[in-house]
Amino acid sequence: MGLFEKFKAGLQKTHAKLTHEIKRIVTRSPKLTEESLEELEAALIGADLGMEMTEQIIAAVKKAYETQGSNGVDVFGVASAEVARSLGSTPAGLRKQEHGLTVVSVVGVNGTGKTTTSAKLAHRVQAEGRTAMLAACDTFRAAAIEQLKLWGQRLKVPVVAGADKADPAAVAHDAIAAATARNADYLFVDTAGRLHTKHNLMQELQKVHRVMGKQSPGAPHEVLLVLDATTGMNALNQAREFHKAVQLTGLVVTKLDGTSKGGMVVAIQKELGLPIKFIGLGEQADDLQAFDATQYAEALFSEKDV
Amino acid sequence: MFDTLSSKLQNAFKNLRGLGKISEANVADSLREVRLALLEADVNFKVARDFIERVKTKALGQEVIQSIQPGQQIIKIIHDELVELLGSANDGLNLSGNPACVLMVGLHGSGKTTSSAKLARLLLKQGRTPLLVAADVFRPAAMDQLETLGKQVEIPVFVRKGETDVLKIARGALEYAKENNRNTLIFDTAGRLQIDEPLVQELVRLRDLVKPQEILLVLDAATGQEAVNVATHFDQALTITGSILTKLDGDARGGAALSLKAVTGKPIKLAGTGEKVEEFEPFHPDRMASRILGMGDVVSLVERAAEAVDIDEAKRMEEKMRKGQFTLEDFLEQFRQMKKLGPLESIIGMLPGGSDMLKGADLGKQEKEFRRMEGMICAMTPKERQQPQILNAKRRIRIAKGSGVSVTELNTMLNKFYQMQQMMKKMGKFQRMMMKRGGMPGMLGS
Numbered sequence: 001m002g003l004f005e006k007f008k009a010g011l012q013k014t015h016a017k018l019t020h021e022i023k024r025i026v027t028r029s030p031k032l033t034e035e036s037l038e039e040l041e042a043a044l045i046g047a048d049l050g051m052e053m054t055e056q057i058i059a060a061v062k063k064a065y066e067t068q069g070s071n072g073v074d075v076f077g078v079a080s081a082e083v084a085r086s087l088g089s090t091p092a093g094l095r096k097q098e099h100g101l102t103v104v105s106v107v108g109v110n111g112t113g114k115t116t117t118s119a120k121l122a123h124r125v126q127a128e129g130r131t132a133m134l135a136a137c138d139t140f141r142a143a144a145i146e147q148l149k150l151w152g153q154r155l156k157v158p159v160v161a162g163a164d165k166a167d168p169a170a171v172a173h174d175a176i177a178a179a180t181a182r183n184a185d186y187l188f189v190d191t192a193g194r195l196h197t198k199h200n201l202m203q204e205l206q207k208v209h210r211v212m213g214k215q216s217p218g219a220p221h222e223v224l225l226v227l228d229a230t231t232g233m234n235a236l237n238q239a240r241e242f243h244k245a246v247q248l249t250g251l252v253v254t255k256l257d258g259t260s261k262g263g264m265v266v267a268i269q270k271e272l273g274l275p276i277k278f279i280g281l282g283e284q285a286d287d288l289q290a291f292d293a294t295q296y297a298e299a300l301f302s303e304k305d306v
Numbered sequence: 307m308f309d310t311l312s313s314k315l316q317n318a319f320k321n322l323r324g325l326g327k328i329s330e331a332n333v334a335d336s337l338r339e340v341r342l343a344l345l346e347a348d349v350n351f352k353v354a355r356d357f358i359e360r361v362k363t364k365a366l367g368q369e370v371i372q373s374i375q376p377g378q379q380i381i382k383i384i385h386d387e388l389v390e391l392l393g394s395a396n397d398g399l400n401l402s403g404n405p406a407c408v409l410m411v412g413l414h415g416s417g418k419t420t421s422s423a424k425l426a427r428l429l430l431k432q433g434r435t436p437l438l439v440a441a442d443v444f445r446p447a448a449m450d451q452l453e454t455l456g457k458q459v460e461i462p463v464f465v466r467k468g469e470t471d472v473l474k475i476a477r478g479a480l481e482y483a484k485e486n487n488r489n490t491l492i493f494d495t496a497g498r499l500q501i502d503e504p505l506v507q508e509l510v511r512l513r514d515l516v517k518p519q520e521i522l523l524v525l526d527a528a529t530g531q532e533a534v535n536v537a538t539h540f541d542q543a544l545t546i547t548g549s550i551l552t553k554l555d556g557d558a559r560g561g562a563a564l565s566l567k568a569v570t571g572k573p574i575k576l577a578g579t580g581e582k583v584e585e586f587e588p589f590h591p592d593r594m595a596s597r598i599l600g601m602g603d604v605v606s607l608v609e610r611a612a613e614a615v616d617i618d619e620a621k622r623m624e625e626k627m628r629k630g631q632f633t634l635e636d637f638l639e640q641f642r643q644m645k646k647l648g649p650l651e652s653i654i655g656m657l658p659g660g661s662d663m664l665k666g667a668d669l670g671k672q673e674k675e676f677r678r679m680e681g682m683i684c685a686m687t688p689k690e691r692q693q694p695q696i697l698n699a700k701r702r703i704r705i706a707k708g709s710g711v712s713v714t715e716l717n718t719m720l721n722k723f724y725q726m727q728q729m730m731k732k733m734g735k736f737q738r739m740m741m742k743r744g745g746m747p748g749m750l751g752s
Contacts, residue, residue: 042351048530051346110553110581111415111526140581142458143451150446164454195556230413232348232530237557255414257499264530283444 037062044079049263050233053270057082080297086266087293092250092275094125094186095222101179103187103212103219107205107246108226109238110193113254113280115144117226118190119151120280120288126157127286130185135175136161137168137208138192148190155285158182168192168204169211176215189220196241209246224277226252229262239268248272254280257287333365333380340384348561350534353391353568361387391564392591397548397573400519401434405483407491407516410550411509411540412524414497417552419448421524421578422494423455424586425550428576429490430461437488438463439479441512442496443470452494459583462488472508476516491516500539513544522575523549525562533562534569541570551589552578567591632727634691638683641676678711679719685709694720 037058044054057079064078096102106118115138122132134157138144145161152159160175162168172189179187191208194201212219225248227235242248251269256262256279265276276291337358344354364387365380399408408425410418419442426436438456440463442448449465456463464479476493483491493516498505513521523546525533540546549570551563554577566574577589683691685708690697697705697720706713 042355045345045351046531048348048532051342109528109556111417113415141451142454143447146450147445147447154446195553197555197557228415228526228528230526230530230532230536231528232532232561233346234348234528234530234557238528255499 044263047263048232050236050267053083053086053263053267056086083266084294084297086270087297088269088273088275092277093290094121094277095249096185097218097221101176101184101187101216101219102221103176103179103189103216104222104224105189105191105209105212105220105246106224106226106252107191107242107248108193109195109228110141112193112226112228112231114138114193114226115147115151115190116283117224117252117254117278117280117288118188119148119155119157120285121188121278122151122157122186123155123285124288125186126155131183132157132186132188133175133179133182133184134159135172135179135187135189137171137175137189139164139166139168139171140192144190144192151285169208172208173211173215176212176219180216196238196245202241202245205246222250223248224250224252225274226254227265227268229253229256229265231264233264233267235264236268236271239272239274243272243274248274250275250277252276252278252280252288253291257281330366333362336380337362337365344561344564347564348528348530348533350531350561350565350569353534353565356568357387357391357564388564389592391568393567393573396588396590397575398588399575400547401429401490403517403519405437405480405489405491406520407493407518408520408522409493409495409509409513409516409518409544410522410524411495411544411546412497413499413526413536414445416497416524416526416529417550417578418442418497418524419451419455419494420581420583421550421552421576421586422452422492423459423461424578424583425576426456426461426490426492427459427583428586429492430459434490435488436461436490436492437479437483437486439475439491439493440465441472441475441493443472443475444496448494448496455583462486472512473515476512480516493518500536500543506539506543509544520548521546523572525549525551525566527551527554527560527562528556529562531561534565537566537570537572541572546570546572548573548575550574550576550578554578555580555585634683634686634694634723635688637723637726638680638691641680645676678709678715679722681709682706682711682716682719694723 040061041054041058044057045051049057060078060082094102094104104121106114106121108114118134122134125132134148134152136145136148136159138148139162145164149159149161151157158178160171160178162171162174168191175187175189189208189212191205192201194205196202209220209223223246225239225242227238231238239248239251251265251274253262253265253276268274269276276293276296278288279291281287281289340361341354341358344357345351349357361380361383364383400406401408410422410425412418422438426438429436438452438461440449440452442452449467453463453465464475464482466475466478469475472495479491479493482488493512495509495512496505498509500506521544523537523540525536529536537546537549549566549572551566551574554560563574566572574589574591577587579585579587682705685705686697690701690705702713702716706716709716
């Protein structure tokens with residue numbers, strides 16, 4: 001499966017459902033009445049696009065309807081353009097320091113797939129011919145360290161880990177030292193899952209980042225928030241709070257293969273302007289793909305693939 | 307946890323409360339707001355629509371229009387409907403078999419392993435002998451995780467490392483349970499997508515083998531519109547018996563909880579409310595409805611207090627309060643009792659209107675202040691604690707030094723204490739009157 005197919009296959013369900021809904025609404029009722037607009041609204045909300053984005057798309061559709069009349073309105077085109085516009089179109093890869101080590105911190109709430117994403121990122125970097133290391137800074141959850149170590153074995157990536165319940169900042173410190181000593185290009189730091197509402201835990205994360213910064217100037221150079229695609233509008237809160245605490249540089253959306261939605265990324269992008277860097281489309285090491293906004297928007301609405 | 311939803315609904319209700327007369331038009335307006343609030347809270351749009359329809363029908367009935375406060379009446383209707391949507395009472399687990407089997411199923415990362423351990427602990431406390439079965443053969447180190455958790459809660463874990471056949475593991479576990487007299491088996495299965503047919507079929511085979519009394523769907527409280535699909539698919543494939551809602555301690559708006567019951571008809575039985583193994587409780591729909599509506603969850607608060615607070619101690623304290631003999635020592639004792647109840651934010655969140663109060667307040671700061679106060683009191687001699695009036699300048703300087711604060715801060719603390727003492731005296735006097743009125747005003751506000 002090529003990159004594009006994989007991407008599309010992953011989003012298949014998202015757009016299949018959405019286009020079907022929109023098509024049904026539009027074809028059955030050629031006139032955009034109050035009622036059909038409400039139905040369109042429901043369909044968009046059903047895709048977890050959120051109220052604001054939904055209203056924006058509806059407004060755009062209305063406007064197009066008024067200016068072009070009922071014949072010319074390409075609802076998909078209008079909606080797709082709106083989404084793409086909100087997402088911004090510059091594809092964003094992983095940042096790379098010109099010299100030396102690039103530290104990437106992977107953060108998020110519990111159970112979004114941080115450990116798996118860290119491993120996948122390391123695999124990706126390795127496939128590009130660069131050297132990667134992993135730091136197991138999730139010292140809280142039972143067996144999280146073992147999980148990352150197993151991934152390390154599978155992918156042949158060295159893993160720096162501390163003892164269970166050790167200070168994650170200390171582990172991060174040691175990991176940076178080790179990665180610098182080995183001349184690694186990338187260090188991926190897998191942090192413990194924490195709810196964004198837990199003040200203490202967010203402070204702990206800030207400390208981990210502070211310690212990294214002392215050890216290696218500018219670190220962490222990349223802070224990726226991992227979001228579960230099944231999450232609803234709460235994802236926006238998560239992004240907001242994490243961004244406030246640790247200055248995110250990008251998003252990773254996981255589990256996009258299974259859900260029929262994933263629309264909340266649009267709202268997040270719109271509000272916080274954070275680029276979505278990668279999407280997770282499965283359980284295998286190579287199931288992490290670079291995100292492309294235009295492709296995403298098109299895949300979300302395109303009629304051709306139905 | 308449901309703060310955003312509550313505050314949105316509160317807003318909608320404010321408009322409703324003011325209504326002297328109810329017409330179809332003004333009800334529709336307010337209900338549209340309620341609908342938007344529900345949608346934004348990730349409630350499935352079909353569920354939200356039906357909900358609004360039901361409320362509308364009832365609200366426009368004769369009874370309401372003729373009642374004295376129609377606005378209030380509608381709020382009551384919404385509350386009742388919400389309770390009905392969430393399920394009206396808590397359903398316990400059916401553990402009638404010997405051994406009884408519980409199957410934990412769900413998506414990746416919803417919290418199955420953690421919930422399994424939490425559930426085992428809960429059942430152990432209820433006098434059962436649980437056995438945890440590590441049936442997640444996919445995720446790296448999932449078995450280690452369950453093993454570690456098992457050690458934490460002191461419950462045996464049946465693990466067969468390297469075995470990839472879930473059915474073999476299950477057979478082994480059943481035998482092990484028989485030999486070792488474990489009467490409840492909890493199967494922690496691998497996370498899977500509801501549409502991943504081969505993996506779901508594996509669950510079906512596991513179900514047919516162990517014939518579980520309970521098949522519980524573990525669902526993240528932050529799940530969006532997808533919750534409905536997940537629940538429907540798992541229910542169709544396995545006929546689930548109920549669900550566990552996890553990560554309720556976050557600020558997820560709780561739409562998943564509202565949709566779940568509505569589409570599957572299966573009750574939410576348990577709720578995970580924190581990272582620690584003891585943060586797990588039976589799900590009470592009625593209380594949750596009150597909480598969503600911002601009416602507070604006083605019952606849960608009282609229950610939690612009963613668990614943490616020594617009753618004799620509380621009675622003694624009450625007596626003292628009434629007589630106005632409240633000393634610094636009691637003040638200290640109160641801090642400590644409150645700490646036992648859990649973080650301040652979770653306590654206040656349970657009080658009526660508390661979630662509104664929480665929004666602006668930085669409780670981290672407040673808790674820090676409590677700790678400082680505790681330090682100051684600890685730096686006093688027992689005599690000083692009993693009779694704060696003997697605190698002269700010299701003593702104050704000593705105490706301030708001893709606890710690392712300035713004398714000014716110490717004075718502020720003492721003033722607060724005196725204020726509280728005054729309040730206690732007054733409360734003693736008015737207590738009976740207030741009891742009649744039903745409930746005390748919140749004392750925690752600062």
